[in-house]
Structure formats: C-alpha cells, structure tokens
Amino acid sequence: MDTEKQKISGMNQEIIAGILQSPKFDYLKSERFDPESLWDRVDSDMGLLRELIEVFAEEGPKMLARIDEAISHGSALELEKASHKMKGSVLQFSARKAAAVAAELEEKGRAGIVAGAEPLQAQLKQEINLLQNSLNLMAAEVR
Amino acid sequence: MPNAQSCGVDFKMSTLVMDARQTALLQVLLVEDNPVDAKLITGLLLRGPSAMLKCRHVTQLAEALHQLEHDAPDVVLLDLNLEDSAGYPTFYRVQQAAAKAAILVLSGSDDEELAIRTVREGAQDYLVKGSFDGRLLLRSIRYAIERKRSQEALRQSQATVRAIFENSLDGIVIFEGTGLCMEANVAAAALVGVPREELIGSRLSDFCDKGFEDVWGDPSVNQNGRGQFWLQLKNGARRMVDYCFRANILPGQHLAVLRDITEQQDLEEQLRQSQKMEAVGRLAGGVAHDFNNILGIISGHAELLQLSAPNAVDRTRAERIISATEKAASLTRQLLAFGRKQVMSLKLLNLSTIVDGIRSMVDCLMSAEVQISVHAGKNLGLVRADQSQLEQVIMNLATNARQAMPEGGNLTITIEEFHSSKDLADLPPGEYVRLSVSDTGVGMTEEVQSRVFEPFFTTKKMGSGLGLSTVYGIMKQSGGYVTVQSTPEQGSTFSVFLPVVSGTDTSAVSAEPRHSTRVAGNETILLVDNEEDLRNAASEYLQGCGYKVLVAGDGKEAVEVSDQHQGTISLLISDIMMPKLSGRGLIEHVRKTRPGTGVLLISGYTDDAVSNHGISLDPSCFLQKPFTFQILGAKIRGILDEAAIGS
Numbered sequence: 001m002d003t004e005k006q007k008i009s010g011m012n013q014e015i016i017a018g019i020l021q022s023p024k025f026d027y028l029k030s031e032r033f034d035p036e037s038l039w040d041r042v043d044s045d046m047g048l049l050r051e052l053i054e055v056f057a058e059e060g061p062k063m064l065a066r067i068d069e070a071i072s073h074g075s076a077l078e079l080e081k082a083s084h085k086m087k088g089s090v091l092q093f094s095a096r097k098a099a100a101v102a103a104e105l106e107e108k109g110r111a112g113i114v115a116g117a118e119p120l121q122a123q124l125k126q127e128i129n130l131l132q133n134s135l136n137l138m139a140a141e142v143r
Numbered sequence: 144m145p146n147a148q149s150c151g152v153d154f155k156m157s158t159l160v161m162d163a164r165q166t167a168l169l170q171v172l173l174v175e176d177n178p179v180d181a182k183l184i185t186g187l188l189l190r191g192p193s194a195m196l197k198c199r200h201v202t203q204l205a206e207a208l209h210q211l212e213h214d215a216p217d218v219v220l221l222d223l224n225l226e227d228s229a230g231y232p233t234f235y236r237v238q239q240a241a242a243k244a245a246i247l248v249l250s251g252s253d254d255e256e257l258a259i260r261t262v263r264e265g266a267q268d269y270l271v272k273g274s275f276d277g278r279l280l281l282r283s284i285r286y287a288i289e290r291k292r293s294q295e296a297l298r299q300s301q302a303t304v305r306a307i308f309e310n311s312l313d314g315i316v317i318f319e320g321t322g323l324c325m326e327a328n329v330a331a332a333a334l335v336g337v338p339r340e341e342l343i344g345s346r347l348s349d350f351c352d353k354g355f356e357d358v359w360g361d362p363s364v365n366q367n368g369r370g371q372f373w374l375q376l377k378n379g380a381r382r383m384v385d386y387c388f389r390a391n392i393l394p395g396q397h398l399a400v401l402r403d404i405t406e407q408q409d410l411e412e413q414l415r416q417s418q419k420m421e422a423v424g425r426l427a428g429g430v431a432h433d434f435n436n437i438l439g440i441i442s443g444h445a446e447l448l449q450l451s452a453p454n455a456v457d458r459t460r461a462e463r464i465i466s467a468t469e470k471a472a473s474l475t476r477q478l479l480a481f482g483r484k485q486v487m488s489l490k491l492l493n494l495s496t497i498v499d500g501i502r503s504m505v506d507c508l509m510s511a512e513v514q515i516s517v518h519a520g521k522n523l524g525l526v527r528a529d530q531s532q533l534e535q536v537i538m539n540l541a542t543n544a545r546q547a548m549p550e551g552g553n554l555t556i557t558i559e560e561f562h563s564s565k566d567l568a569d570l571p572p573g574e575y576v577r578l579s580v581s582d583t584g585v586g587m588t589e590e591v592q593s594r595v596f597e598p599f600f601t602t603k604k605m606g607s608g609l610g611l612s613t614v615y616g617i618m619k620q621s622g623g624y625v626t627v628q629s630t631p632e633q634g635s636t637f638s639v640f641l642p643v644v645s646g647t648d649t650s651a652v653s654a655e656p657r658h659s660t661r662v663a664g665n666e667t668i669l670l671v672d673n674e675e676d677l678r679n680a681a682s683e684y685l686q687g688c689g690y691k692v693l694v695a696g697d698g699k700e701a702v703e704v705s706d707q708h709q710g711t712i713s714l715l716i717s718d719i720m721m722p723k724l725s726g727r728g729l730i731e732h733v734r735k736t737r738p739g740t741g742v743l744l745i746s747g748y749t750d751d752a753v754s755n756h757g758i759s760l761d762p763s764c765f766l767q768k769p770f771t772f773q774i775l776g777a778k779i780r781g782i783l784d785e786a787a788i789g790s
Contacts, residue, residue: 088251089179091273
C-alpha cells in the first residue's frame, strides 16, 4: 500500500507541476473567442499554435481581401466561397463570433444577395482584428 | 504537383492506443484548400505516437485526382468545397478515384442532415472543422479505415453471393413464412417455367402438386430440410426437384435451393432397367446354352434315326423329332440373342437394302387391313451388323406391330440418319442410322413400355415374350440401341439405332454368299467333345458321310490321339470349354504338331467366348450349338474345300 500511495503521490506532483507550467488563457476568454478550446485542439502544443497563428496572419488578410473584392464586384458565388473559407479558418481558432459573421456572409452569397453585405463585411474585419490580437497574446505566452 | 506537400514522421501516442498493424505506414491524402485547416491537420497528424503516418496534402480536386492515379492512400481527408469543385461532386469524383480508400469528409458546416447524407453516400465519417482535436482526428481516421475495410469486405461478400445467386445452375429462392417468394434467381424461374418477376411474389406451391406443403414442411418448425417434390409446369410437363432448405437465414426469411433431377432420375431408371435386362440376359443365355447341348443330342440322334429308319413311318417320326428340335432351337436362339450370346457374322450393311430385301416377307406378314409404307433416306451411312440378325429385328418389330393392330392400321418403316448430340444412357453422341417401325395400334401404357423388352413378358395370349427381347439383345450385341415411344390407343414406334461406320464405300456392300450343301468326304477328322452322346452321334453321322473319324472326350485325350495317329488329320473339330485341357490348349498343340490341320470350333457360347478364351480364329471356323448334322457336314466340307484351294 505504501508503494501505491507513493505512486499516487508522485502522479499528483507531476500533474500539479504540469498545471503550474501550463499557460493561462482565462483572461482572453469571451463570447467571441474560446482560447481553452483552441489550446485543447492543438493538443497544448504551443509550437503548433504559433505555426497556425503565423499562417493565419498571412492568409487572414488575403481571405478578407477576397471577400472585399467579391462584394465590390457583386459576385455572390465568390462571396460564398471566400466566406466559407474564412469561416473554416476561424472555426479552428474557436472564434465563435467571427465564424458566425462569416457564416452569415456565406449564406448571403449562397442566396445570391451581395447587396447589403458591407455591414457584415466591416463586422468581420473587426472580429478578425480582435482575433489576431487574442492569438498574438496567446502566442506570446511562455516564450 | 506544385501544392503537394509530403511529410512523414514517427510519433508516440500516449492516449490513443492504436494497433501497430492498423497504423503502420498509414497513407493519408489531405485535400484541403484552407491553409489554416491544412496546417492544423498536418500538425496534429505529425505529432504523437509510435506509428508511421505519411501525409500528402493537395489543395485542389484536380491535384487530388492526379495523386490518386499514382497512389492508393488508406484514407482521404476531404474538404468538399475547393477552388475547383464544390459540394457532393467533389466527393463523388474522389470516391470514384479512390475506391479502396476510406473517405473522411471535413466540413465547416455543422449540418447533421448533410453529415448523414454524406455517410450514406459512402463516406466513412464526417468531421466539422473546429470540433476535433488530434485525438479525435486520429480516432476518426482509424475508425474510418476499419469501417471502410468492413464495408469493402461486406461489398465483396455481397458481390460473391450475388454472383453465385445469379449464376447458379440450381434454383435459389428466398421465401417468407407464408411461402411467398421474396427473391428468386434465373435458374429457379427457368425450373418453374415462368419469368423471374412472376415467380417473385408467387408461392412455390402454386407450381406444385397437391400435398407440396406436406413435403416442404413448416420452416418455423423444421430448421433444415431436404427432400424431393414434383413441379407441375404450365406446359403440362412435370419436373422432379431435389431441394434443401434452411429456415431463418434472416428473421422470417428462408432459403431453398432447388435442383432439377428429372433427367438424372430418368437416366437412373434407364440404368436400372439396363442392369436388370443384363442380368436377365445372362440368365437366359446360360439356360439356352445348356439346353442347346441337350437339343443337339436329340437332334443328332433323330437325324441318325432318320437315316437308318427301315420304313416311311419311322422316317416321318424322326423327321417330326428333328422339326420339334429346330423349333426349340429357334427359341433358344432368341434367348441367346437377348443374352447377346448369338454368333454374329458382321458385315457392312445398308439398312435400306436390308428392308428392301425382306419387304415381301413383311407384306406377307401383314393382314390386308394394314397399309405399309417405307421411307428410306438417300445416301445412308453403312452399319456393321449381322444381316440375318437385322432381318430378324425388322421381322420381329413388324410382327409386333401387326399384333398391335388387330383391326388394321398403318405400318410405317422409316430409315434415316440420326445425329446424337446428347449423351444418353446407352446412346453416346455420334452418327447413327435409325430404323423406326411405327404402328397405329393399341399402344402401351408406361408400365408396359418399361417392361416390353423383358424376356417372356407379353400382353398377348399366345405370345412367347421373346420377340422384342430378341430385338433388344441383338441391338445391344451390335452396339446399337432400341427405344420405344407409345401412347395408349394411338400406337407405338420402335426405333433401333446403329452407329454409322465412317469412311466406308456404300457400293462395296455385297450379298451374303450361300452355304455349300455338299456334305460327303473321305478325309480324317478328329472330333473332340465332352458330351458323349453328341460326340458319338456326330461321329456316326460323319462316318456315314464317308469321313474317317477319330474321337476324344477332352483336350488331353485329343492330344494323345493326335500324337499317336500316324496319318494326316485334315480337320480338328473341338468344343471350346472342356475338362483337363481346354480347346485353346488343344489347338495350340495341334497347330504346332500338325500345321496343316484345319480347325472347327463348336460351342454353346458365341464367338465372343472363343476370343475370350484367347483363341485367334477366323469366325467362319466356328459353329454354334445346336446345329443339325447337315449344317455340320456342310461347314466341314466348306472348310476342307477352302483349305484344298488354298494349298
């Protein structure tokens, strides 16, 4: 039994040490963004998270630009495609609000209605900006 | 492949236990145009446990299809919405190109209906982006692969079962508890004689004799069964079916396999009949052989009596004894013919010529009320047979037809070529000449037909029951076959089939030469027969004809007589089967010591028996018992004269 107790004791110490070493993202959690969920998704792998953030930093603006262009050209199909892609990306980052706005834009595109998309377009840009900030803060943890 | 990325790595998985076999060298094709998604997925796949995972990433459908032409990944992770394709068409194209790979659809849409439809269309799983982590992704991949393997095994199994079902020569039927056919294959429909669509939805009992249900039983009680039943087809034909069934192969669904054994039954019946006839033939032949020896003695002594009778009354009595023995010998000849033990003088014959030759006899045989017609094909092939036997066959069949038409009718004799392509019990494939004798008489029931060739079976008050059995025996002996078709009150047709002898010239057929009737001579003859009465009578007769006769009771004694005789022995007349030394041994000795001596064998058996005893002899040097001394005398004279010409 002593051995068993020692095992349990040792295990608890490991877990406690792990928790103490894990980054805390509680302060970033909001209705918009769930950092814990993202952290779980990358299997608590900061390296992978940073790689993802880098890719998004590069690809996010391109996706937004594509949505802008679709709206300016009145191309519903292109709006649907670009919004769908943006939605998929932000879903992976657990950015609920941004994903919801992208989904609305995608739905508009699918419905063939580009007119009146500008407010959503602006809202999406704002959400992406906020997401980028949050992601940068996450990436800055435990450097 | 500008956008293709390949990465392979070893990694440890501490939380997800994966079988090494399942994950070893796992090939993954990721089809994803979103760089973030692609980075996340490859990142998740390339971290972790012990297995090798090779992941190739492409961003467009065209690239994916190109890749699938060269690689056979275990799993395809597929985003349906790509730059060059969107929605289900993406899935169908990939599914078509990667028939053996599991497909795991990745979607940004958390749509349950869409997910179900995707899986129903053939995807092994559906994952919503943002809802899975590394563990879930790996588990999904593993399950998708397993599911695909199971589905593939099931598909192959179903394809195998379907192929067996559709190509089986046996009928296969799935039916429910009420007996209603739910599924049936083409063979089952053909067996029942209806289109498959008609059989499905019907009951087998609809096509069977009454009492079928009793035979089939209740599947809820009898789990397995085997038996036979009769199908009654719409066209009136009946088919004997051998079946086996297994109840509840699926709940409430029962399997029956049906095999048409009608022909097999017919062939078995023919074989049984043939074996019975064979046995009866052997018995009849054996009896006839013994009887012939006795007849020979009676006939021989009667001939001697006739020759030495002091007055006309005694000569007449002797004549009547001879006449009676000839009639008795005729009966035994028929028995021997049935038993296929009659001596044959085989020649190439044209059946049409044979019929022409005995046409006048057939005419005499018929009453005035019978109309006779003969139809003979042109350029008929030749057959190898004994002419007198064939004449007997025709006469017997004609006699039978006449007796079947007491009130008159039509007798038709047809001779034609016949090609047998089907392997019947006694008629192998090949070319035949068929001689059919048809009458419009009383016909026969099936029962009578089945016994009609049995010796002594007759439906006539005065019939011997040997006429048709003789036909049967002669045909068997000649390598031919005889069939009967008959309908009560309508008539009968007997057909005999004889194989055509290929490569023969029909013009070469000649008439049979007549026998010499001269019997006297003065040569020395060694006569060997263990039947003392017959030996003595024959000896007395031959001496009366002027011959010098040496006699012996068996082969050994004959050797001694031959060796001790100083003069010439022109002819050895010997029975074949004798005690002490057989005919073969005797002949070998005589041929060695007296090469100029002729040989005439006599036996109650056939020339087959001669060859079976290892004796090589011209068939003309054989005489079958019983024979009159006059025939014996003529035969002796013929052999001796021929030898004289030869020397």
